[in-house]
Amino acid sequence: MTLTTVQVAVDNATIHFDKLYSYRIPDALxxxxxxxxxxxxxxxxxxxxxxxxxxxxxxxxxxxxxxxLKMLHDAAPEQTRLTPDLLELVHxxxxxxxxxxxxxxxxxxxxxxxxxxxxVDGKPVMQSRLSRSTERVYTLTGELPQKxxxxxxxxAAVEALRKGPLTAHQLDEVGISKTTLxxxxxxxxxxxxxxxxxxxxxxxxxxxxxxxTLAPEQQRAFAALAPDLExxxxxxxxxxxxxxxxKTIVFLKLIERTLELGRKAIVLVPEISxxxxxxxxxxxxxxxxxxVQHSALNNTERLLQWRLIQQGHAxxxxxxxxxxxxxxxxxGLIIMDEEQEHTYQSESAPRYDAHDVAKKRAAMENSLxxxxxxxxxxxxxxxxxxxxxxxxxxxxxxxxxPLPQVxxxxxxxxxxxxxxxxxxxxxxxxxxxxxxxxxxxxxxLNRRGYHTVAMCASCGHVLKCPNCSVPLVYHKPQxxxxxxxxxxxxxxxxxxxxxxxxxxxxxxxGTQRVEEELAELLPGARILRxxxxxxxxxxxxxxxxxxxxxxxxxILLGTQMVAKGLDFEKVTLVGVLGIDSLLFxxxxxxxxxxxxxxxxxxxxxxxxxLPGRALIQTTVPNxxxxxxxxxxxxxxxxxxEIAFRKFGLYPPFCAFCxxxxxxxxEGTVAMAAHRFGTLLAERAAQHPQIPLRLLGPAPMxxxxxxxxxxxKLTLKCRNNAAFRSLLQETLDAYAQEKLPQKASVILDFNSxxxx
Ligand SMILES: Nc1ncnc2c1ncn2[C@@H]1O[C@H](COP(=O)(O)OP(=O)(O)OP(=O)(O)O)[C@@H](O)[C@H]1O
Ligand SMILES: [Zn+2]
Numbered sequence: 001m002t003l004t005t006v007q008v009a010v011d012n013a014t015i016h017f018d019k020l021y022s023y024r025i026p027d028a029l030x031x032x033x034x035x036x037x038x039x040x041x042x043x044x045x046x047x048x049x050x051x052x053x054x055x056x057x058x059x060x061x062x063x064x065x066x067x068x069l070k071m072l073h074d075a076a077p078e079q080t081r082l083t084p085d086l087l088e089l090v091h092x093x094x095x096x097x098x099x100x101x102x103x104x105x106x107x108x109x110x111x112x113x114x115x116x117x118x119x120v121d122g123k124p125v126m127q128s129r130l131s132r133s134t135e136r137v138y139t140l141t142g143e144l145p146q147k148x149x150x151x152x153x154x155x156a157a158v159e160a161l162r163k164g165p166l167t168a169h170q171l172d173e174v175g176i177s178k179t180t181l182x183x184x185x186x187x188x189x190x191x192x193x194x195x196x197x198x199x200x201x202x203x204x205x206x207x208x209x210x211x212x213t214l215a216p217e218q219q220r221a222f223a224a225l226a227p228d229l230e231x232x233x234x235x236x237x238x239x240x241x242x243x244x245x246x247k248t249i250v251f252l253k254l255i256e257r258t259l260e261l262g263r264k265a266i267v268l269v270p271e272i273s274x275x276x277x278x279x280x281x282x283x284x285x286x287x288x289x290x291x292v293q294h295s296a297l298n299n300t301e302r303l304l305q306w307r308l309i310q311q312g313h314a315x316x317x318x319x320x321x322x323x324x325x326x327x328x329x330x331x332g333l334i335i336m337d338e339e340q341e342h343t344y345q346s347e348s349a350p351r352y353d354a355h356d357v358a359k360k361r362a363a364m365e366n367s368l369x370x371x372x373x374x375x376x377x378x379x380x381x382x383x384x385x386x387x388x389x390x391x392x393x394x395x396x397x398x399x400x401x402p403l404p405q406v407x408x409x410x411x412x413x414x415x416x417x418x419x420x421x422x423x424x425x426x427x428x429x430x431x432x433x434x435x436x437x438x439x440x441x442x443x444x445l446n447r448r449g450y451h452t453v454a455m456c457a458s459c460g461h462v463l464k465c466p467n468c469s470v471p472l473v474y475h476k477p478q479x480x481x482x483x484x485x486x487x488x489x490x491x492x493x494x495x496x497x498x499x500x501x502x503x504x505x506x507x508x509x510g511t512q513r514v515e516e517e518l519a520e521l522l523p524g525a526r527i528l529r530x531x532x533x534x535x536x537x538x539x540x541x542x543x544x545x546x547x548x549x550x551x552x553x554x555i556l557l558g559t560q561m562v563a564k565g566l567d568f569e570k571v572t573l574v575g576v577l578g579i580d581s582l583l584f585x586x587x588x589x590x591x592x593x594x595x596x597x598x599x600x601x602x603x604x605x606x607x608x609x610l611p612g613r614a615l616i617q618t619t620v621p622n623x624x625x626x627x628x629x630x631x632x633x634x635x636x637x638x639x640x641e642i643a644f645r646k647f648g649l650y651p652p653f654c655a656f657c658x659x660x661x662x663x664x665x666e667g668t669v670a671m672a673a674h675r676f677g678t679l680l681a682e683r684a685a686q687h688p689q690i691p692l693r694l695l696g697p698a699p700m701x702x703x704x705x706x707x708x709x710x711x712k713l714t715l716k717c718r719n720n721a722a723f724r725s726l727l728q729e730t731l732d733a734y735a736q737e738k739l740p741q742k743a744s745v746i747l748d749f750n751s752x753x754x755x
Pocket of ligand 2: 467
């Protein structure tokens with residue numbers, strides 16, 4: 001006799017304790033459980049119900065099966081299971097990022113498609129996280145009987161439905177209630193069915209395909225990529241084009257070809273703020289078979305879009321990082337726009353890099369993967385240069401338009417001349433000039449809030465968050481000090497030092513402060529501030545950018561979200577404020593980030609008929625990174641950067657892995673880091689062929705976050721199977737250690753210093 005058993009990974013495991021557990025399938029569930037099925041299992045000593053995912057189904061000889069196997073409680077319907085593709089991605093994430101199985105599962109399917117444990121009539125069952133993603137649809141199926149005499153509402157309902165089925169919501173809007181509809185169903189006049197809510201998120205975007213005519217350089221890039229799209233094999237390429245060179249136009253052409261070939265495309269953008277513009281372009285060119293996946297959708301919208309993709313109703317998926325997991329079949333093309341953006345790396349478990357997942361998917365699906373940017377990541381450019389990716393270069397702006405003219409404003413001179421403000425006299429003058437010419441301006445300041453530091457004038461004490469070792473930031477609308485990490489709020493606004501009673505000085509400036517200065521100095525200017533605080537309403541990005549596009553504002557002032565990807569024809573002046581502190585940031589990517597940010601924002605100007613100019617306010621105008629960004633000279637920057645990476649041994653010349661230790665007591669955390677380092681070093685010594693340099697332990701830059709202490713080990717290594725198994729052995733050994741208290745361990749291969 002054989003027995004069907006399953007091996008499952010359970011929810012709420014830890015990375016040092018995430019094994020597979022075996023269960024039996026009860027008769028009632030036989031034939032309903034597959035690899036990738038979501039199930040509910042009794043778990044642990046108390047047999048508490050817990051969610052799990054099936055990774056293996058096995059037929060065992062009854063004699064060979066482990067004794068006293070527990071039974072599954074429940075299983076989700078078959079159509080909701082993870083498809084083999086998604087399951088393969090789960091395995092990939094688990095292997096590469098050291099997350100738990102279930103964390104990987106939650107990353108590949110949206111919240112709305114997940115289940116939770118519940119108890120109904122005393123029995124453990126699983127329930128769908130979302131229950132309101134469907135709606136009732138009514139169809140006319142018979143004639144209205146004339147006896148007893150039907151009421152006016154019943155007649156109205158039947159009349160309304162003569163033209164075709166309608167949803168409960170549509171009927172409600174014309175005053176027909178559920179009671180009326182129920183009665184008509186009972187009489188057999190109507191039938192009712194549940195269907196996924198129909199939701200056209202882009203109904204207002206017209207379908208207006210324009211013929212795409214490529215400029216010669218664009219045509220060359222397209223022609224070089226087309227064969228890689230057509231041969232049905234996996235390929236990767238980097239499309240490196242200066243700002244405004246028309247990379248998006250090349251995407252459109254590639255997508256057009258992909259659809260002609262009967263295949264589908266995923267387009268990734270780094271931020272929600274860039275989705276509306278991309279959706280607009282794609283929908284107007286290709287029509288409606290478009291779906292989107294990003295975190296600004298509510299759970300129902302997100303689930304419905306996901307199902308639409310799953311059911312084969314979308315040809316193009318647009319979205320941020322997680323859209324790389326879209327359940328799209330037959331993917332011919334994957335585009336990753338602005339591929340240098342750090343938002344492509346997840347900062348919570350699973351800590352994956354969408355570049356890696358995209359490569360994996362392109363390999364699974366035989367697709368062409370295109371990374372695109374004016375300022376690619378050093379690693380990406382290196383891979384392209386050394387022939388791993390095909391390199392396509394667009395050296396010119398479309399239509400031969402010039403790159404913006406860039407000037408520096410030396411803020412030391414500004415201060416010496418007695419201007420205490422954050423915005424220089426010259427900047428104001430040029431903004432004024434733009435205003436008079438009816439042209440628009442973009443100002444970048446990558447710090448939100450009003451004042452960024454509150455310091456005691458007597459003792460120098462800086463007000464910090466009690467939970468995080470970072471200064472608190474003054475937010476004017478709330479009249480409060482706020483922590484940008486944990487959200488802690490101090491109100492009313494302190495005037496005196498809590499240490500010595502001295503007077504507090506507020507200094508350092510953020511977007512709120514600059515907005516106020518601009519309003520004072522440029523009366524009449526219509527200023528739009530865009531930062532995390534001003535965009536937390538649903539669709540805020542979309543609304544604001546559309547308003548700016550319609551020229552309802554003169555100046556767009558914002559954080560990094562205004563720096564890239566945007567294409568507004570009337571923008572002729574770009575100003576960069578408060579960039580210096582970033583130049584002296586921690587982490588080996590600091591220069592790359594500043595170069596990219598400044599180059600990108602400068603590139604927002606002069607993209608159409610009017611020429612652009614940019615002004616950079618700084619105290620270090622001769623800084624080579626700023627000079628290179630001003631010249632928009634990516635190649636020269638790359639030469640410098642790659643030499644530095646080689647000399648200091650940083651990626652791409654090694655993999656850089658940060659092992660973080662987090663816990664409530666500093667001593668415990670430091671001890672855990674130390675112990676883990678020893679365990680790793682012992683194991684590494686037995687495998688001298690595996691290259692490894694181990695640095696630390698050391699406290700992280702932000703030592704305390706959310707009330708927890710944080711230490712780290714830094715590993716320079718090669719991220720291959722041999723090394724990962726060494727790390728896994730170390731994790732297992734650490735799990736066995738008899739330490740009085742343990743710290744949680746976090747592994748991150750994307751970090752450039754801290755977590
Ligand atoms: N072949 C073309 N035909 C018509 N317009 C074009 C063409 N190529 C580029 N443009 C226009 O030039 C502008 C810049 O193009 P696009 O936004 O694609 O640049 P990009 O390379 O993505 O720049 P960035 O990296 O700065 O975001 C757009 O307004 C675009 O419509
Ligand atoms: Zn905090």
